[in-house]
Amino acid sequence: MNELVICKISGLTPQICELEAEAVAEGFRFLTRLIAEWKSGVNRFDQQGECLLGVFRNGRLIALGGLSSDPFAEPDAGRLRRVYVARASRGQNVGKALVQQLLELASGHFRVVRLSTDTPEGAAFYLRCGFRPIQDDFATHMKSLVDVP
Incomplete structure (x- = not known):
């Protein structure tokens, strides 16, 4: 079973560490920031519309990603944060x-989702996921979750 x-x-679990x-x-230091922010209570992905998801294969954590309100945008904007896929699981549609x-x-809480990535691989990945590049001091990509008439 490879589901x-x-x-x-x-x-926080030992698998996150x-x-x-x-x-x-x-x-990459963003999972270190996730752990520090979780421990301090700064961000536990527990506000309205927020969550931290893990991807497990055979009980093993192989990817992680969070959704939060975007503090750098309008109130109806969400932000993808701390998305990481274990190297051995890349290229398998896990991310x-x-x-x-x-x-x-x-989509149940936000009209748009924004994110920031600083690698060409990350940028290409998010384009494949339907995001578009934007010029913004606090985000590199955005995806609208509502159809504009």
């Missing part, structure tokens, strides 16, 4: 499944 299970995470170690080895689930949850 993916995507579910909400309501606490394992993903963080892998991310740090790749030069795409995670982002699709986050967008589905976002």
Whole structure:
């Protein structure tokens, strides 16, 4: 059985720390920030419309991503945060499944979802997920969740 299970995470687990170690080895510090913000209470993805999702394969956490209100935009804007897929699970649509689930949850609360990425690989990934590049000091990509007539 190699089925993916995507579910909400309501606490820090040792598996999140394992993903963080892998991310740090790749030069990414955003899972370190997620853990620090969670421990301090700054962001636990527990406000209206917010969530932290994990992707599990055979009980093992292989990806993580959060949705929060975007503090840099209008109140009806959500923000994808801290999306990370374990290196061994990339290229298998794990990230795409995670982002699709986050967008589905976002559609009940937000009109748009924004994000910021600083790698060409991340930018290409979000374009494949339907985001478009934007010029903004606080976001690199945006996706509208409502059809404009």
